[in-house]
Amino acid sequence: GEDVEQSLFLSVREGDSSVINCTYTDSSSTYLYWYKQEPGAGLQLLTYIFSNMDMKQDQRLTVLLNKKDKHLSLRIADTQTGDSAIYFCAETTGANNLFFGTGTRLTVIP
Amino acid sequence: DTEVTQTPKHLVMGMTNKKSLKCEQHMGHRAMYWYKQKAKKPPELMFVYSYEKLSINESVPSRFSPECPNSSLLNLHLHALQPEDSALYLCASSQDRGTEQFFGPGTRLTVL
Numbered sequence: 001g002e003d004v005e006q007s008l009f010l011s012v013r014e015g016d017s018s019v020i021n022c023t024y025t026d027s028s029s030t031y032l033y034w035y036k037q038e039p040g041a042g043l044q045l046l047t048y049i050f051s052n053m054d055m056k057q058d059q060r061l062t063v064l065l066n067k068k069d070k071h072l073s074l075r076i077a078d079t080q081t082g083d084s085a086i087y088f089c090a091e092t093t094g095a096n097n098l099f100f101g102t103g104t105r106l107t108v109i110p
Numbered sequence: 111d112t113e114v115t116q117t118p119k120h121l122v123m124g125m126t127n128k129k130s131l132k133c134e135q136h137m138g139h140r141a142m143y144w145y146k147q148k149a150k151k152p153p154e155l156m157f158v159y160s161y162e163k164l165s166i167n168e169s170v171p172s173r174f175s176p177e178c179p180n181s182s183l184l185n186l187h188l189h190a191l192q193p194e195d196s197a198l199y200l201c202a203s204s205q206d207r208g209t210e211q212f213f214g215p216g217t218r219l220t221v222l
Contacts, residue, residue, distance in 0.1 A: 033210065042114075042200055043153065043213040088152055096208035097166065098143075100152035 004091060004101035011107045018076040020104045022089035025070060029091040032065065033098070034074045037086045046074070046087075076106075084108045114214035116201050122220045125191060131217045133184040133201030141207045142184040144176060145200040147216070153200055159184060160207050191221045 004024045012018045024032070030051050035043040049056045049063045049072075056063045062075040072089055089101040114135045123129050133142065141160045145153035157176040158166035164176065173195075175187040184201055198218050202211040 030208070031210070035213075040218070042116075042215040043202075045210055045212060048210055092208055095166070097155055097158065098211055099155075103150075103152055 004089060004099060006087075006089060006101040006104045008102065009105050009107070011109060012079050013109050014079060014081060016079055018074075018079045018083065018106055018108075020074045020076075020087050020089075020106065022072040022074075022101050023070055024072065024089070024091045024101070026091055026093055026099075027067075027070065029093070031092045032063075032072050033090040034061075034063065035088045035090060035100075037088065037103075039085075043088065079106075079108050081108045081110055114201055114203055114212055116199075116214035116217050118217060119215065120218045120220075122222065123188065123191065124222050125193070127191075128187070128189045130188065131186040131199055131201075131219075133186075133203075133214055134182055135203040135212075136182055137203065137205075137212070138181075139203035139205050139212075140181060141204045141209075142178065143202040143204075143211065144184070144186050145202065145213075147198040147200055149197075157186075158207070165207070188219075191219075193221050195219065196221045 006022050033048040034046045037043050060077045064073045086103045086105050088103045090098050117132045144156040147153040156170045159178040162178045173190050177185040198216045200216045201214040204211045
């Protein structure tokens with residue numbers, strides 16, 4: 001079955017880079033996603049990577065995928081206070097459903 | 111229009127009430143989803159509609175009843191809920207099954 005793990009908490013200083021890590025288990029996943037959730041809000045799709053790619057960059061966001069180790073990371077450059085939120089990685093399962101990781105709460109210290 | 115809307119934003123109901131949650135998208139997406147999210151937990155899939163037909167029901171109790179009146183609308187009918195059903199209910203849509211999903215802001219449900 002699916003088991004997507006993330007560290008629960010991460011604190012960084014404003015202006016530093018943040019790296020949020022995720023490990024997944026379903027080797028048949030075709031797409032892997034990063035979502036952001038601010039308090040009391042829905043989920044915002046940040047970026048995604050196709051499973052045959054190693055890296056994807058989108059402005060301040062860089063996604064790295066190590067398929068051999070089933071490890072996904074999200075790097076946020078020049079982290080701002082508005083980046084404080086919970087970040088979920090998610091994988092598509094064999095049934096084309098989305099299965100979420102446990103979520104990482106990012107706190108940006110001014 | 112590139113967003114998913116949900117109403118109401120907040121809902122408080124008693125265990126004997128009947129209420130409905132509504133979700134709407136005008137992006138031409140053919141798959142729509144209901145998720146339940148408890149505090150400090152990730153969203154959990156409840157139902158999937160694909161081309162207006164229910165394709166997945168993830169063993170959800172019958173007190174939750176989904177309905178897809180047309181390709182833009184998704185409802186979740188609630189009846190005889192329990193306090194443990196209190197949660198954030200999220201709707202999402204995608205172009206097709208397996209493509210990226212876009213989420214609404216959610217309905218915060220409290221069952222007394």
